[in-house]
Each structure stands twice: as C-alpha cells, then as structure tokens.
Amino acid sequence: xxxxxxxxxxxxxxxxxxxxxxxxxxxxxxxxxxxxxxxxxxxxxxxxxxxxxxxxxxxxxxxxxxxxxxxxxxxxxxxxxxxxxxxxxxxxxxxxxxxxxxxxxxxxxxxxxxxxxxxxxxxxxxxxxxxxxxxxxxxxxxxxxxxxxxxxxxxxxxxxxxxxx
Numbered sequence: 001x002x003x004x005x006x007x008x009x010x011x012x013x014x015x016x017x018x019x020x021x022x023x024x025x026x027x028x029x030x031x032x033x034x035x036x037x038x039x040x041x042x043x044x045x046x047x048x049x050x051x052x053x054x055x056x057x058x059x060x061x062x063x064x065x066x067x068x069x070x071x072x073x074x075x076x077x078x079x080x081x082x083x084x085x086x087x088x089x090x091x092x093x094x095x096x097x098x099x100x101x102x103x104x105x106x107x108x109x110x111x112x113x114x115x116x117x118x119x120x121x122x123x124x125x126x127x128x129x130x131x132x133x134x135x136x137x138x139x140x141x142x143x144x145x146x147x148x149x150x151x152x153x154x155x156x157x158x159x160x161x162x163x164x165x
Contacts (some may be wrong), residue, residue: 016151
C-alpha cells in the first residue's frame with residue numbers, strides 16, 4: 001500500500017515580490033444564516049445583523065452583514081495564496097470597513113504585496129506584509145486591511161547567500 005505524500009502548501013518567501021497582486025479565487029456569498037450565526041456566536045447583538053425590518057428602518061435594503069464576518073471572510077479567502085504554508089501571524093493593521101455588505105452580497109478579495117524583508121531574529125524566514133481588499137459583486141470596495149506574516153524560505157541557504165554577495 002502506498003503512503004500519502006505530503007503536499008507543499010502556500011508560497012515561500014521567495015515567491016513574493018513587492019507590488020505583486022494575488023486575485024483570490026472563488027469569493028463567498030454571505031447569507032442571513034452566516035451573519036446571524038456569526039453575530040450570535042460572537043455575542044454581537046446589534047439588530048442590524050439579524051433583524052431585517054430594523055435594518056430597513058435605517059435605510060438598508062436588507063440586513064447588514066456583521067463587519068467582522070466580512071473581515072474574517074476576506075482574510076480567509078487570502079490564506080491559500082499568502083499564508084497557507086505556515087508561519088507566525090504577526091497581525092492586522094489599518095483595517096477599514098468602507099461600505100456595508102448586505103445579506104446575499106458576494107465578497108471577493110485580492111491582495112498586493114506591500115513589503116517584505118528578512119527577519120532579523122530568524123534567518124530561515126522573512127516578514128511579508130500584504131494589503132488585502134474585499135469587493136462586493138458590483139466591484140465596490142467594502143474592506144481594506146494590512147496583514148503581516150512570518151514566511152519561511154524555500155531555500156534559506158540561497159536567500160542568505162544572496163545577501164552576502
């Protein structure tokens with residue numbers, strides 16, 4: 001019997017270059033169940049997120065999707081391209097919710113490499129920062145944030161040798 005072979009996932013540090021753009025695939029339609037469940041589980045009891053007549057009374061066409069669900073979904077859409085290979089998550093900065101998403105809207109995302117550098121404390125990896133943007137089905141930007149991860153080198157010796165030249 002053959003054994004399973006470990007498949008490499010994600011991109012190593014060397015695969016990223018400043019300005020490089022990743023169009024994350026698929027997208028995700030956010031349902032009323034998604035938003036209600038997420039809001040309940042996170043104790044976010046704003047009626048905008050689970051009471052359609054209330055949301056409509058404030059001028060929204062449908063219930064508003066909990067913004068933290070929008071953030072988590074956009075972040076999740078980016079993982080396969082950016083950080084699935086592992087490495088420490090170092091944080092999110094400058095998160096902006098630009099326009100509300102409503103139940104039934106579909107979120108897509110893209111990320112741009114903002115910066116990268118060799119780690120000062122660990123010479124087997126680097127630190128990469130991306131700007132991730134989320135869009136609704138009409139192409140309107142709904143969210144933008146920076147995220148930073150510790151990203152392993154594919155070939156640490158080659159990267160470090162390049163620094164010495």
